[in-house]
Amino acid sequence: MIPATFKYQRAHSVDDAIAALAKDPGAKLLQGGHSLLPLMKLRLARPGLVVDIGQLAELRTIDVKADSVFIGAAVRYHEIADHAPLAQVMPVLKKTVSVIADPQVRHRGTIGGSAAHADPTSDLAAVFLAADARFMVRGPGGERVIRAADWYVAPLITALASDEVLLGIEFARPSPDHQTYLKFAHPASGYALAGVAALVSYDATLHVTKAQIAVTGAGVLPFRAKPAENFLTGERLTRESAEQAAQLGADAGEYEGDVQYPAEYRKNLARVMIRRALESLA
Amino acid sequence: MSQMVLGSRVLRKEDVRLVAGQGQYTDDIRLPGMLYAAILRSPHAHARIKQVNIKAAQDMPGVVKIYTGADLQGKLQSIPTAWIPPESDLKMVAHPALASDKVRYVGDGVAMVVAHSRSQAEDALEAISVEYEPLPAVHDQLDAMKDGAVQLHDDAAHNVALHWKVGTETDEAFRTADVVVRQTFRQQRLIPNPMEPRAAVAQFNSATGDMTVWATSQNPHIHRFLMSVVLGIPEHKLRLVAQDVGGGFGSKIACYPDEVLVAYAARDLGVPVKWTETRAEHFTITTHGRDHVDEVELAGTRDGRVLAIRVKAYANLGAYLSTAGPGVPTILFGLIVNGAYDIPQASTEVYGVFTNTTPVDAYRGAGRPEATFLIERIMDRYAQEIGMDPVQVRRVNLLKKEQFPFTNAFGITYDSGDYHRALDRALEMLDYAALRREQASLKAQGKYIGIGFSTYVEMCGLGPSQVAGAVGFQGGLWESATVRLHPSGKATVLTGASPHGQGEETTFAQIVAQRLGLPVEDIDIVHGDTDRVSMGWGTYGSRSTAVGGGALAQASDRILAKARTIAAHMLEVPEDAVRFEEGKFHPEGNATKSVSIQDVTLQAHLGWNLPAGLEPGMEASAFYDPTNFTYPFGTHVAVVSVDPDTGEVRLVRYIAVDDCGTVINPMIVEGQVHGGIVQGVGQALYEGALYDDAGQLLTGSFLDYAMPKARFFPTIEIDRTETPSPHNPLGVKGVGETGTIASTPAVVNAVMDALSSFGVTDLAMPLTPPKVWAAIQNAQSMKGGQS
Numbered sequence A: 001m002i003p004a005t006f007k008y009q010r011a012h013s014v015d016d017a018i019a020a021l022a023k024d025p026g027a028k029l030l031q032g033g034h035s036l037l038p039l040m041k042l043r044l045a046r047p048g049l050v051v052d053i054g055q056l057a058e059l060r061t062i063d064v065k066a067d068s069v070f071i072g073a074a075v076r077y078h079e080i081a082d083h084a085p086l087a088q089v090m091p092v093l094k095k096t097v098s099v100i101a102d103p104q105v106r107h108r109g110t111i112g113g114s115a116a117h118a119d120p121t122s123d124l125a126a127v128f129l130a131a132d133a134r135f136m137v138r139g140p141g142g143e144r145v146i147r148a149a150d151w152y153v154a155p156l157i158t159a160l161a162s163d164e165v166l167l168g169i170e171f172a173r174p175s176p177d178h179q180t181y182l183k184f185a186h187p188a189s190g191y192a193l194a195g196v197a198a199l200v201s202y203d204a205t206l207h208v209t210k211a212q213i214a215v216t217g218a219g220v221l222p223f224r225a226k227p228a229e230n231f232l233t234g235e236r237l238t239r240e241s242a243e244q245a246a247q248l249g250a251d252a253g254e255y256e257g258d259v260q261y262p263a264e265y266r267k268n269l270a271r272v273m274i275r276r277a278l279e280s281l282a
Numbered sequence B: 001m002s003q004m005v006l007g008s009r010v011l012r013k014e015d016v017r018l019v020a021g022q023g024q025y026t027d028d029i030r031l032p033g034m035l036y037a038a039i040l041r042s043p044h045a046h047a048r049i050k051q052v053n054i055k056a057a058q059d060m061p062g063v064v065k066i067y068t069g070a071d072l073q074g075k076l077q078s079i080p081t082a083w084i085p086p087e088s089d090l091k092m093v094a095h096p097a098l099a100s101d102k103v104r105y106v107g108d109g110v111a112m113v114v115a116h117s118r119s120q121a122e123d124a125l126e127a128i129s130v131e132y133e134p135l136p137a138v139h140d141q142l143d144a145m146k147d148g149a150v151q152l153h154d155d156a157a158h159n160v161a162l163h164w165k166v167g168t169e170t171d172e173a174f175r176t177a178d179v180v181v182r183q184t185f186r187q188q189r190l191i192p193n194p195m196e197p198r199a200a201v202a203q204f205n206s207a208t209g210d211m212t213v214w215a216t217s218q219n220p221h222i223h224r225f226l227m228s229v230v231l232g233i234p235e236h237k238l239r240l241v242a243q244d245v246g247g248g249f250g251s252k253i254a255c256y257p258d259e260v261l262v263a264y265a266a267r268d269l270g271v272p273v274k275w276t277e278t279r280a281e282h283f284t285i286t287t288h289g290r291d292h293v294d295e296v297e298l299a300g301t302r303d304g305r306v307l308a309i310r311v312k313a314y315a316n317l318g319a320y321l322s323t324a325g326p327g328v329p330t331i332l333f334g335l336i337v338n339g340a341y342d343i344p345q346a347s348t349e350v351y352g353v354f355t356n357t358t359p360v361d362a363y364r365g366a367g368r369p370e371a372t373f374l375i376e377r378i379m380d381r382y383a384q385e386i387g388m389d390p391v392q393v394r395r396v397n398l399l400k401k402e403q404f405p406f407t408n409a410f411g412i413t414y415d416s417g418d419y420h421r422a423l424d425r426a427l428e429m430l431d432y433a434a435l436r437r438e439q440a441s442l443k444a445q446g447k448y449i450g451i452g453f454s455t456y457v458e459m460c461g462l463g464p465s466q467v468a469g470a471v472g473f474q475g476g477l478w479e480s481a482t483v484r485l486h487p488s489g490k491a492t493v494l495t496g497a498s499p500h501g502q503g504e505e506t507t508f509a510q511i512v513a514q515r516l517g518l519p520v521e522d523i524d525i526v527h528g529d530t531d532r533v534s535m536g537w538g539t540y541g542s543r544s545t546a547v548g549g550g551a552l553a554q555a556s557d558r559i560l561a562k563a564r565t566i567a568a569h570m571l572e573v574p575e576d577a578v579r580f581e582e583g584k585f586h587p588e589g590n591a592t593k594s595v596s597i598q599d600v601t602l603q604a605h606l607g608w609n610l611p612a613g614l615e616p617g618m619e620a621s622a623f624y625d626p627t628n629f630t631y632p633f634g635t636h637v638a639v640v641s642v643d644p645d646t647g648e649v650r651l652v653r654y655i656a657v658d659d660c661g662t663v664i665n666p667m668i669v670e671g672q673v674h675g676g677i678v679q680g681v682g683q684a685l686y687e688g689a690l691y692d693d694a695g696q697l698l699t700g701s702f703l704d705y706a707m708p709k710a711r712f713f714p715t716i717e718i719d720r721t722e723t724p725s726p727h728n729p730l731g732v733k734g735v736g737e738t739g740t741i742a743s744t745p746a747v748v749n750a751v752m753d754a755l756s757s758f759g760v761t762d763l764a765m766p767l768t769p770p771k772v773w774a775a776i777q778n779a780q781s782m783k784g785g786q787s
């Protein structure tokens, strides 16, 4: 519980941070510290240099534009929950961050930290995937955009290069009319054993015009439940169609069990939670 | 006013300092020149140590000294056990503070670094290289007893640490009974996790030879006694301080290697040394609880009368014998497996087994939750077997009011009670008939709820000392108290009990306040310091108020007797004509002329005008040894819902009707009941240590080990009956453990009631969502297969 020796540096700008990363490939960026510091205390991570970018104003903006929404990487969960215009246009974000851990964690943890840490049970991963988030990053060679579908490479590994900084996350507007995030929490950690983000639009007769569904926690990686979306589109949203979609959606995941939660249980949970998320939107 | 003190909701005096961060926990101790220790722990569950190389580590920055097991050989006695159950053939195996030849569980200490800072000590640990020769490991007690299993200790064949039998003949009953129900239960291993991890600080004065150890202890005098033996420091030169302790639940009873090592280093180096456990260490080195396999048999009639119960228990004791380890699954378990029922024949046989796991010791309830679980579960299985309502089976067998004092088949005598009344009250709160109807109608909609009962009794308030001796506890179980009134009339009260979260600084003040007519705020309770309190046996087994409170009452009564003599002298009336009310003495029939206890105390200290021959001063001590255990009882009812889609169990309602005898502070009693229930439900639904075949703990952090959380619980519905215990002057019975003892089987019975629709009759705890879901899936696929 005592980290190995490290140096701490507060970056003055994103470019300053990029320069620090370039100089020391072992360096780690720090925002809320709620994933990095626990790992350092267990000595599972032992960076020689920690570069703090959590206070940088350029990473802390929320911008609700006509055709998109931008959230800076260092924006904290509670700031997302408290941002009224954001809740208006993308209610699923508030729903999701409100079920992450406890108030203490929500006052330190950041959207970008969660994205960059890429814990396969993180709640926001489901939203990023379901909502086709775009990850804006900058490195020594300039800026680029990484699509959510390409972001999660492996547990705790993203498409971000080690000398790049995540600037923020962008969502296209308008996003579907009906949105929810439903979580079955691990009784020990409180992380998602299965978390489902569902964004659905339907017409007056409940016929689905658009469905975007993703699952976090249950699988080896967070995944998009495309077969469920394809099935639902054009269907009426009912208990039966939700169940069928859920079955197809759960099939899209890849599962691995642990000593307490076997693979088949995780898959079942993905199915049940997809169905319940969809039912809650009807 | 003072008449109302006992039984009123006085706010906890200790909370002011604890909530304000002004408590003094062991880790808060900072002494000039203090060094920090860190302990290198075995990553293997079982291995021979070939070589320990400390060279590189010695050169690390800040390192003062490194000790290995070899360095300490012959310098320290073995870490002792303090409970030797009679006729159990207990194998008192050696437990060195640091291993030198073999490590026997993951976490076993191998070396200790002392450095100028904690991080330097931790850094140096990484530079020590140990060459191990891994050996096969065994973590399960049944596997450990098998032929050919790897042996942990040379002198414990089949890894059997103890074998103990108690009870009556039962064969006849089992041969002739209408019904015999058999069931094997696993009561899984739990990890205590008090909020404050363990810690120790030691300081040695080489000129005087005085050693002071601050440590997280539930029983400083026992700690001092054991450490004095291990370290070879006489008790009058050893001071143990445990001022504020952030919970223990049994895990801070034991004398561990860690505090011994710290004291050793402080003496060796001549500077203070501190060690603080990390949470990760806590999971692997601080004693665990439970871990039983129990084969239970019940013989009964078709109409619901239990004739006999027979239990064979296999208790996992871990790698070494912890301080109270051998006593928990024997004495504290085997003598009460008949529970609250009138069962004429009963026997218990226990094997205590060594395995390559963390040592097991007392955990809230210690033995009695295990006993209560198996009797309450087997009663439900029996009810099912004969097609009787679980409440009815209990009614038939519960002891009746007229039967007290009642001596059970094991020879222990239950003090007092009205078990049926507690059951009736719980049923009334529940509205049982209506709930059964609701259950049926929900089931028709594919929704499953279950109702579970636990009509428990437990034995606590440990002593008396004679019994302690008879059952092999290597100590006394009386308690001491000193009441000291200062000239101003304020009181300092010393107790040998050692509260660590239970609130006794408040309840003890209430006891003294009530007896002496003093305001509660004028009374300070001092505990947890062997230099201030002459002797005591500490806090565990719900004994503090029953025994420590008894001592307080006696000491207070002695004060009062002396004060009355002085008051009579001051009032110039004969002593038997003096009345004492609300802190004032006055002549019989004349309330206008009076002297207060404060006036009397001042006179006692001044000594200007005392009755002839009376000593000045106002202080009294008492050493109180009770005549028996106390037996709290009650009925707990759990109502659960089971989600068949996810297997998730939710507690919908929880009703607790407890009888802990006289209630001193209802708020504190309710707090104890709440916390106890939550811990018991933790075992039923969430908690459980898991090891892999190599003996690695798989649930070594809060990410994997599920502690119960507030959000898992409905409002707990509490009521109580009050049957004073005839065994102590206060009539109290103890309430520190009842919740934990009662709740586990209530919840499991409720889940099994819900699952009875699927034909599931038993599942091993914890009843986690995947386990419940799989059981339902199995049941359904079997049904599908049949049709």
Ligand SMILES: Cc1cc2nc3c(=O)[nH]c(=O)nc-3n(C[C@H](O)[C@H](O)[C@H](O)COP(=O)(O)OP(=O)(O)OC[C@H]3O[C@@H](n4cnc5c(N)ncnc54)[C@H](O)[C@@H]3O)c2cc1C
Pocket: A028, A029, A030, A031, A032, A033, A034, A035, A036, A037, A038, A053, A073, A074, A099, A100, A101, A102, A105, A108, A109, A110, A111, A112, A113, A114, A115, A116, A117, A119, A121, A122, A123, A124, A160, A164, A165, A166, A167, A189, A190, A191, A192
């Ligand atoms: C008790 C507890 C409970 C939790 N429960 C949950 C839960 O229920 N659900 C959930 O989803 N999460 C949970 N978390 C994790 C929490 O959400 C973390 O805050 C989050 O995962 C990381 O955000 P952070 O700002 O703290 O990141 P940090 O810890 O500061 O950083 C995390 C990682 O991201 C990197 N990084 C940070 N910022 C950038 C950037 N701009 N560009 C590139 N790399 C960057 C860091 O180098 C580091 O590797 C919990 C955490 C704790 C401590």
